[in-house]
Amino acid sequence: MGAQSILTLQMAGYAAADANGPVSAAETAPSPRWVKVEPRKNAAFATMPDLTDGVVYMDELVNLLVQRFGTAASATGVRWYSLDNEPELWPYTHPRIHPDTVRAAELVSRSIALATAVKDVDPTSEILGPAHYGIGAYVSLQDAPDWNALKASGGYDWFVDYYLDQMRQAGTGAGKRLLDVLDVHWYPEARGDHRITDADATTEKDAQARLQAPRTLWDSTYHEDSWVARSLSAFLPILPRLQRAIERYYPGTRLAVTEYNYGGGSAISGGLAQADVLGAFGKYGVYIATLWGIGPADAYTAGAFHLYRNYDGRLGAFSNTSVRATTSDVANTSIYAAIADQDASVLHVILLNKNPGALDVRFQIAGGQTYTSGDVWGFGPGSPGITERGRVSGISGNAFHYVLPGMTALHLVLR
Template structure:
């Protein structure tokens, strides 16, 4: 790992928090459990193999791009409730019931130019080397016409607070959209993106388009722009119309729909016990759930129009009735384990939707073969208290098992929903697959057959790269809160003679990926590892000896150090400066600051920059500078005056 030394020059005092790959202290490994249990793990290299889509390692771009600097992903989805009322011409959007039906600049302003969010997405993904980008298109009928705050019931669409959405313009596209015609055109939006970013086949273009977001909830989430429950006829006709508009402009772009909020919508089409739809009611006896009928209609649309209009069937998945971290430990099993009975309201009353991914694929195979499957929003550790999301060891275990389930069930794309920068255990679980050693090493692209004796205690997924059996990467969890798992991994069905194993893990003692063990004495293609309670590991088994070693001590300190600007030396320009060598190997800087504004104000904005002079450890003669800008915005609430 390449280390750098950095100098900080800033105008604000901050708290430095640094962490990274580190050795698990021996005392923790010995004393953190009250017992142990044995687990037999089988990896059959002559068994079933499945290609793994790289896009299952994805996240939502709903919060700050700062999270992208901490996690290696291959797909970013831009969507959510805000995008239903998003006006690409001005960047104004509407919050719906999430916040006072407010139309505002939460997603951007007209001064940033058309489609600023999609353009920013392209730039961010270029920065972090993320190949797949998707954004949302508007299908509900209206988008924000202004940024004037809360929309009242009397101003519901159609009114001057809204612009109408049309899928096709029917005339020549403008280089810059007309902001005064009261209409936004979806084909002009896609055309604008293609002209400015390139089409879906380019590195900077948009590869996928969400055909809006959670349509069966529009009457609740966006009642002022779509007050009535969406019908089957409206959903299908709008899906077909919008998809055709996209394909005319960018034929290779992939369309995603219907973006249902969860399994219940897949089962009964609408939301709520009182919902009935004449189309669905007339045929429901012929199908096991609504998703069958939806896919059949999209297959019929392809036959009628002579082209595929739905490339990816898209659903959202949030674990239900999770009260504690204990519940999250088993939550991913509802995706793929036929022997698991979910103890939730969904499991009790709609148990036929599980295992969910298996159920979805069965519908695809029967009614619209060749359609890909995506979960463009998911969260398997959706514990009721939001403060715990992504911050407890159970989150890493649930996320790691979910990613393995996506690979096992042939999911094409998945995007985690959560505040990226605030979910350390989730981010490490993703990195365990995509960047377990901090140098880009990843889980293979081909899943090989593997199994554990008891999924309630340990889930396992194993892979190789292409058809090369020299390295087998195995993700294994220990769901016990108290006991160390003594796992024996037996590799069979191969002539390869494995020589070494390295155990990278996330534990309850640290959200960072740590090296727990290095073995250079593997024999008989059998590896025995010990995982502490509440941990998940990437075990890299290779046919050669490894030069990886367990670090003698932490590569990074987790110590937090306070600096006061007035006490720091100043540069000639007057910037506060942390001297070279004062703190080495910084991985993360957290700024904590008080925001002040005029008395009585309900908003505050500000920002600044941190600059780093980087000098490589090998002693380069030419230091170079890097800067990280930051900003903050408080849109509501009471701002106190110090």
């Protein structure tokens, strides 16, 4: 499969001491129901944990994984370590171990300590953080009590700036990079009759909102119907905004979206949105993207992945080097293109029609490579299965037209 592992390390401070069922409020940590979690052991590692010392050491866990599977540089090692998950929500998701609101300086301090400990054990590993749940955390760490003062003192626009800057400074002091990948989660808040990620978002208005929602990732001219667009438009579109923060505060850091979902996985709108999102992630420099939640009913979501990764049933895949591709009608169409490394002899094009009616699409390809024909695969409203479509012919001067059926996603392979 070529899959890689992301392992989430605990940073909130405590782990369960027993398997005795629910923990009451009176047993909130510290209590006998919990053992402490520390980033660093500062002693020789053991490959069997000491169950009597009342502490779990994260660097000792990483050492165990390295001993068992190899370093991140090996074929079987854990490649990425995540600095916990959605820490701004700890008081809500983990109130028995971290009931207090997370402070911005606290999160940075915990992140630096854990990242340093991990890198000391496996310098080839890559660190992901802070695994924010959504834009409210990107902006203010969910209204962290110390954020306004830190924001003013550092001249930061949002918490992401502060986090990147502090991790950069700490890495400089440690002589090693302590954050390799800025990691966020993105669940769109766009609405039709419902929020598009809701299970009951099945109306035509919901479908239209879902089809347009990927534009919030990249399109500065688009304003979705959501509280995010109304209240936080200064931080949209989100992918360029995150990349600008990286470029200013910690150049060389990559970007991950390790949770996202646009809903509608069993409907054509969900398949088209997923295909659009994958294209945008590639075009705008997302290093890691991991869909959160897919089941047997989500055939159109799966179809979107097949369109990129197995369009011909023989593991034929979209290429790895993005090339510029634009459309004059971003509301109704999306287009993404790629070549293999620097070899332009084969051009892969993903083309989406988000309109119910067919469109006669006219192409003009620039550059020194001449194309004469193309094969086409795709899916549409009748089925999420990828099927071979009518070939591209009649290319003249790298220009041609192709009739794109309504609500259809195509993968063109031009030679």
